[in-house]
Structure formats: C-alpha cells, structure tokens
Amino acid sequence: MRVEHLVMHACCTPCTIKSYERLASGRAITREGEPVSASRITLLYYNPNIAPAEEYERRRDAWVAYCARQGIEAVELEYEPQLWEEATAADLQVPGRCRQCYALRLGRAAAWAAQHGADALTTTLTISPYQMSELIAEEGQKAVLAMSPSSCVGRDDLGAPPSQIASSITAPAAPLRYLDIDFSSDYRASQNAARAAGIYVQNYCGCLPSKREAEEQRAQRRAARKKTSVGDDALGMPPVELGSTSVGRVDPSAERPENEPVASFSAEQSASPAPPVPTTESAPDAH
Numbered sequence: 001m002r003v004e005h006l007v008m009h010a011c012c013t014p015c016t017i018k019s020y021e022r023l024a025s026g027r028a029i030t031r032e033g034e035p036v037s038a039s040r041i042t043l044l045y046y047n048p049n050i051a052p053a054e055e056y057e058r059r060r061d062a063w064v065a066y067c068a069r070q071g072i073e074a075v076e077l078e079y080e081p082q083l084w085e086e087a088t089a090a091d092l093q094v095p096g097r098c099r100q101c102y103a104l105r106l107g108r109a110a111a112w113a114a115q116h117g118a119d120a121l122t123t124t125l126t127i128s129p130y131q132m133s134e135l136i137a138e139e140g141q142k143a144v145l146a147m148s149p150s151s152c153v154g155r156d157d158l159g160a161p162p163s164q165i166a167s168s169i170t171a172p173a174a175p176l177r178y179l180d181i182d183f184s185s186d187y188r189a190s191q192n193a194a195r196a197a198g199i200y201v202q203n204y205c206g207c208l209p210s211k212r213e214a215e216e217q218r219a220q221r222r223a224a225r226k227k228t229s230v231g232d233d234a235l236g237m238p239p240v241e242l243g244s245t246s247v248g249r250v251d252p253s254a255e256r257p258e259n260e261p262v263a264s265f266s267a268e269q270s271a272s273p274a275p276p277v278p279t280t281e282s283a284p285d286a287h
C-alpha cells in the first residue's frame with residue numbers, strides 16, 4: 001500500500017524509535033498483511049493523558065529532542081489534560097478509561113491529519129504488548145471515519161462545530177485511512193535503544209490512575225520477593241542455597257525493569273478479574 005502522507009501518533013520516545021524506523025524503512029505491514037510505504041511521515045505528539053504536568057514535559061522534551069536529532073518531521077499539539085479528565089470521568093476503570101483515552105488521542109490526531117491533507121493515520125501505541133491493540137484499532141477506525149467529509153460528526157479538536165471542521169479539511173488525494181500496524185515485535189528493542197541512548201523511559205503508562213496502579217503493583221512484587229527470599233539482602237547476606245537452587249536474591253536478568261508494565265493483558269487478563277494497567281508508551285516496564 002502506497003500512501004502519500006502518513007501521520008503517526010506518537011505516545012513517547014521509547015515507543016517511537018523502532019516504530020518509526022520500521023515505517024520509514026518500508027518494513028511496516030498492516031495486520032491484514034499489506035506492506036506500507038509512505039512518501040512522507042509526520043510524527044504527532046498528542047498525549048493529554050500524561051500527568052502530572054512535569055511528567056508530561058519530561059516525556060515531551062525527550063521526544064522533541066530525539067526527533068530533532070534524527071531529523072524527523074514532528075509536531076506537538078497542545079497539552080489538554082482537562083479533556084482527558086472529561087473523557088474518562090464516567091469510567092475510571094480499565095479498560096473503559098483506556099478506550100476513552102485512545103479515542104481522545106486518535107480522534108485529535110485524525111482531525112489534525114485530515115486538516116493537513118494526510119491520507120493515512122497510525123500510532124506507536126501498538127508497539128506495546130501491554131496496550132489493548134483491539135481497542136486501539138477500533139478507536140483508530142472510528143476516528144478516521146468521523147473525519148470523512150461525508151460523515152463528519154465532529155471529533156472537534158479546536159472547539160469548532162462539526163460543519164466547520166468538515167469545511168476546514170483539506171481534500172486529500174484519497175480518504176484518510178487508519179492503518180492498524182502491529183509494531184510489538186520491536187517493543188523490547190525499542191525500549192533498549194532508548195535506554196542505551198540515555199533517553200528517559202517512564203515507569204507508568206501516563207495517567208494518574210496508572211501511576212498509582214503501577215506503584216501498587218511494584219510494591220506487591222517487592223513484597224512477594226521478600227516473602228520468598230530466605231536470605232537477608234538488607235544485611236548483605238548471600239542467598240540461601242537449597243541444593244542447587246538459589247532461593248535468595250532474584251536473578252537480576254529475570255527481574256522486570258522498573259518501568260515494565262505489571263502484567264500482560266494478553267497473557268493475564270483472562271486469568272484475573274481485574275485487568276492490569278496498560279502501560280503505554282513505553283511500557284512500564286512500560287508500555
């Protein structure tokens with residue numbers, strides 16, 4: 001599939017690195033198996049979910065600096081945390097709040113793409129195995145449909161009524177399409193590339209509920225490790241060896257990085273009544 005102008009919504013730098021590389025090098029494939037080739041790619045940063053503001057600025061600054069170093073066409077939209085709060089107010093539980101979060105971000109990205117004559121939209125969110133890819137795809141499709149001039153229902157990014165949004169859309173050579181691309185095979189490499197480059201990697205998805213949930217889950221993991229530890233790490237004692245099996249310190253190579261999401265949706269959601277927190281943008285051990 002050849003597209004002229006592809007807008008890629010970017011959630012953070014760790015998720016951007018390999019997603020963009022794959023797309024720019026022509027190695028991206030839609031979930032339907034269609035290769036994607038884009039003449040122009042614009043990265044779009046719109047993440048009103050991130051809180052507090054200092055965290056938003058830290059992630060945003062890292063992303064802007066990375067794009068500038070790489071010579072990537074990048075646009076940051078206004079930070080609108082109040083819109084995220086309004087969108088999720090009715091349901092702050094996972095997955096309800098996450099669906100609204102995706103809808104808000106992809107809706108705004110679709111509006112920008114349509115207004116700038118782009119013919120395709122995608123997102124880095126799907127690089128994270130801890131995000132809910134089906135919901136992302138559904139909300140991405142809805143977002144581009146809402147921007148079609150014939151069915152513009154006004155996912156309004158500038159406070160304008162739907163009729164004005166429709167009339168402000170630059171007519172593209174082809175209708176705006178949402179491209180559902182699974183970047184998740186690059187997740188670990190992208191996270192590692194960010195760390196190797198000294199780029200900030202967050203330890204929670206983005207919203208304040210996800211921050212609290214990630215902290216609780218890390219505390220639970222620490223408590224579980226402490227409970228199973230026979231050694232006394234606090235005093236520098238070596239782990240106790242039971243036969244050939246060490247039951248003391250956790251093998252560092254097996255330990256989740258601090259920003260790793262606590263649990264995998266795909267692997268654990270069905271087994272747990274309470275879905276894990278999606279960690280976006282770079283999975284906690286994120287995104």
Ligand code: SF4
Pocket residue numbers: 049050097098099101102205206207210277278279280
């Ligand atoms: S957990 Fe992540 S995807 Fe879900 S609402 Fe919070 S920021 Fe959005």
